[in-house]
Amino acid sequence: MHKSKKESTHIPLFILGGVVLYFLSGFVDELRVYQGASIAVYVIAISSIILLTGYSGQVSLGHGALMAVGAYAAAVLRVEFNVPIILCFVAAVLAAAVGGSLLGAAAARLSGPYLAGTTLALAIGLPSLANQFSILGGEQGLAFDVGFPPLALGEEFTQYKWFFWIAALAALISMWSVRNILNSAYGRSWRAGRGNEVAAQLAGINTARSKVLAFTVSAGIAGLAGALLAMTIGTVSPSAFPLTLSFSLLTGAVLAGITTLGGVIIGAVVLVAIPEIADVVAHRLGSSESVTTNLPGLIVSGLLILTVLFVPNGPVEQHRARKAKHEAAHAGSKKNDKH
């Protein structure tokens, strides 16, 4: 199989990224560290959407619910059985992946709006199940405590910094894995199925199975993001995974460019920055409380619409397309000159 240099596994690059983050976390204040952890969580969650929607062409409005599955799996193991934290995260991935494969089996028979509606119904329905089982802690939810940072890191080392380290490491590992999955034969078969399902089948791809696989992998990644989100807020409860979370992820993915994995950082930073920007804007305008509290939601949704309308395939892709067009025009004029 042809393998260009560009498709290599990029291990040194990701290690370098990790080292940069490591030093960066020493220089900024607590709030920024906490926001850094949130960005890392969003990076993971948004990459799961990009894998599913951008590559496999399936829409999910239920990824908030899948994140909840991962978070509850991790918290139950932690609270009930005091399982080591690393295994809790592994369990979060596995539990959400199992849930995702079930949902994916249903999803493979659906497409477009049908899938969107089905996952929407799940996103609304699933969190309420937490109230049905006492082990899940009802409306209050469960505490999810990853413990203090190891003493070896020094007295100065804060809890948030510890969260950030865990989340950033998880983000680097998952981005690296997602990147390599998307560049593998699986990634190619997903793209083929999205582009033209019949052609993909003719080329010998089992499109139904490949869709279920995409859903399973995506759900597993979302589950990890869910457990990490629960870690940063300290608890797992139905209200931590509202419908707006699923919508935010979709917004992040669209902002990143639905097929641009490298763009996730844009989407994640924007999602974390929006509440702060909204706060500044509301202060400047001296607006009332009801405006202030709803401005972030308005900006997220407004951005979603504007991006879809005017930069439908994401800023990175847009730039690339414009450049390619420019070059083509350039090459064309050169050719004409020769005549």
Added chain:
Amino acid sequence: MQLLNTLLIGITAGSIYALMAIAFVLVWRSTRVVNFAQAGMALLSTYFGYEAVSRLGSFWVALPVAMIGGALFAALVELVLMRLLVKHASSGPIAGVAPIIATLGLLGVIRSVISMIWGGQDLRIVPPISNNGFTINGSTLVFSPLKLLILVVVVVLLILLTTLFQKTNLGLALRASAHAPEIARLSGVRVDAVRTLGWALAGAAGAVAGLFQTVNGNGNFSPDSIEFLLLLVSGFIAAVIGGLDSLLGAVLGGLFLGIAISFVLMYVSSGLFFIAPFVILLLVLFIRPQGIIGVKAGRRA
């Protein structure tokens, strides 16, 4: 007696779902888009209705006000958002999901703007007549004058809508543009205008659904009402059960869903309120993917 109660509750709720499903079907037929902002539009119309009730004091004035407001807003959405969407986002990997994403964004925008204007607290619309059950032979039914009224109004609206579609030239244009837009255009139908009209009708149907859902519950509503999300999901499911393309199917789907949920809540567990619609939807999609009415195989849009 319990059986009858359960059935009557189911039929009333189902008739409201049916209205919402009709809104979905009208939009789907005119633009091939599932409008996830439908619940937001219904909510906005309910606020229009609330303003009318508190200014003019009558539910019967508020109902048409909400319908007209909902219709105008939906027409505006079609004219601005949907046409821009067709123009800008109909190619590339986003094309398949762009309408879904755009209508979801619209849902978010509507909810935020409503909270900004009216605040996040509960508002209340008092039902026009009593919601206390009828009493027959000393035992009280859950079925109330209000529920009877809702049923009657829904039936009247359905008859009007059917007449519009089957007996008028406008209805013929609506049906023609849904089934064969190119041929309709060649025959002189102004397909674009008819599309906008389809959205407007959907907006009006959604407005009635929103008002009735509110008064059929406890009369309270807020931008974050779970009732409206449920209305969105139920309306969508009812439309899917009915095949997404048929008005009759939407009505049958709504009634089926209403009765099914009502029985599940009564005889299985009332805690399944939120998850029951999802399970019913999955069962329908697996057992009869083309819907009750639909004939075309598969759910691939």
